[in-house]
Amino acid sequence: MNDQLEVELFGRAIGTLSIDGPLRSPEDWAFAYRADYLRSPAAIALSVGLPLRTQPFTGAVARNWFCNLLPEGGVRQAVADRLRLPLDDDFALLAAIGGECAGAVSVSSPGIRQASGDDAETDLETLLYLQGEDAGEGAWALAGTPMRLSLAGAQDKLAVIAEADGRLRLPRAGEPSTHILKPDSRRFPGIRDAEALGLALARRVGLNAASASLVEVMNRPALLVERYDRTRAADGGIHRLHQEDFCQALGYPEQLKYEDKGGPGLAACSSLLRQLALGPIAMRGLLDWVVFNALIGNADAHAKNLSLLCGHEGRRSLAPLYDLVPTLYLPQSLVDRTPAMRIGHATHIARIAVEDWTAFAGAARYGRRFVLERVRTLADAVLVYLPETAMRIIEQGGDEARVARVATVIADNTGRMLDEIRKDSLRGR
Structure with missing residues (x-):
């Protein structure tokens, strides 16, 4: 071997x-x-x-x-x-x-290169059809020959190229993909619409988040996410950016992405950004990631959902936000409510109190007032832009009842958190 x-x-x-x-x-x-x-x-x-x-x-x-x-x-x-x-x-x-x-x-392997793509099948629907209509989890990741592509994570996904006319195909050997295609989950039907809403809402409130659109492939709903680890040159060519997630950057094994399992916490992530001297934009980006995930009720915001980007010149930056899924809408029997990385002493994503934000600020070395003001500002923005963002997801093809349910969960959680912040402000602390 x-x-x-x-x-x-x-x-x-x-x-x-x-x-x-x-x-x-x-x-x-x-x-x-x-x-x-x-x-x-x-x-x-x-x-x-x-x-x-x-x-x-x-x-x-x-x-x-x-x-x-x-x-x-x-x-x-x-x-x-x-x-x-x-x-x-x-x-x-x-x-x-x-x-x-x-x-x-x-x-x-040394001396081994991918076979020429000239004869390789790249038609996406043909390859997915060959997987079989009832293929289980991982079927989309297996579409394509030869098997040469690895995308981290537990969710089924496939790297594709989105042509100017909207057609999707697999990349040829050595050709950079432009998008990640994620089929709706068979275990959690509708998670596509929820993630689409989370990403669109983040962008609408002014955060740097990945761009995504709802599509249907082989009669199956899917989310088409534009790759942020790619850049387009003046001549139209696609170039790769290097990235590593925070488990990689901090030296943790992949099975320790959750803090309560021994993985990194927010204090370690904050310290890494300060160690790298990435500046206030990165520090604000980390804070916004924590706050926004708390507002939408994403308890699965773990260390592998944070990444650093690096270009040819070696300059690092915090990657755009991705995998913004409001897991709070899913049944509690299926999805843990404990935040993947601790925010103070909160044990439930929908029960984060001012005291928890205060503890987080101290541990991650942010000013308490700055953190609370950012929670308030983003909460206000979420409540303002949530209705129109949800409507756009429905217009793109999202299930109306499901999107409305997810939006209600986000609104209720955000409203509760905003009330906590306002009450604390009235107390003059």
Whole structure:
């Protein structure tokens, strides 16, 4: 079995990922930058946690970063089953599907490149049809040959290219995709409309969030999300941006994305941005992410839903907001109400009090008054723009009753939080 993989960034070989040991355990992993890459004046680090240096990175620090590129849950199971690989063999999965990951990184066997795309089937509906109408979770991720693409996360999704005429197709070998296509969940029907509302509302209140639209593919509702890790050049060409999520940047394994399971909290995320000296725009962006998720009732805002972007010049910034799903509308028996990253001492996403915001401000090193004012400002904006935003989602094809129900949940939660802030203000604290 192959024990060495080549790592590329922006299409350039930068290092080698290897594993040495019969048990293929985390301690056996190693990543080393290439000497010629380190000599280049244009070299940039693959990660905040993997700075440029001649010595290799070994053990969990190497394993954790690369394994965060892999899909999770049922999608991972489907990929492993299709490729007949052990579910727990991270290295083998990377070798099989790491050819194009989120951002601009690529992991592949030395000397192996994707086959020419000239003869590859790229028609999206044809490939989805071949998966079968009753295909289970992970079916969309499996559409396309050869299996060379890895998108992290537990939700089924597929990287596609949206043509100017609206047609969707799979990218050819080496061609950057422009959008992520996410089918409506079979386990949580209607989550597409809820996520579309969350993203559209964030943009409407002035936040930097991914752009998305409602589509239907093979008679199945789906959300088409424009990739924020892509840029369009003056000549119309699409170029990749590098990205890493906060689990990667902070060195956590993918299974520890929730704080109550041992993952990073908001104080650690805030400290990272300050350590990188990304400035007030990034600090405000993190605060807005926390506040907006609290207002819409998204208890699943974990560390893998925050990312850093990095261009060819090596300058990092906070990525646009994404995966803004108001999970509060889903049945409590199915979705935990505990915030994925703690806000003070709140144990329920709809019961965050002023005291919790005060505790969060202290832990993440924000001014208390600044935090409360931002909660109030965003809450006001959400209540103003929610009705028209919900109507636009319905006009795009969202289910009217479902969108209305999600909007009501958001309005009730936001209104409650705004009342808390106003009462505190009247007390003169």
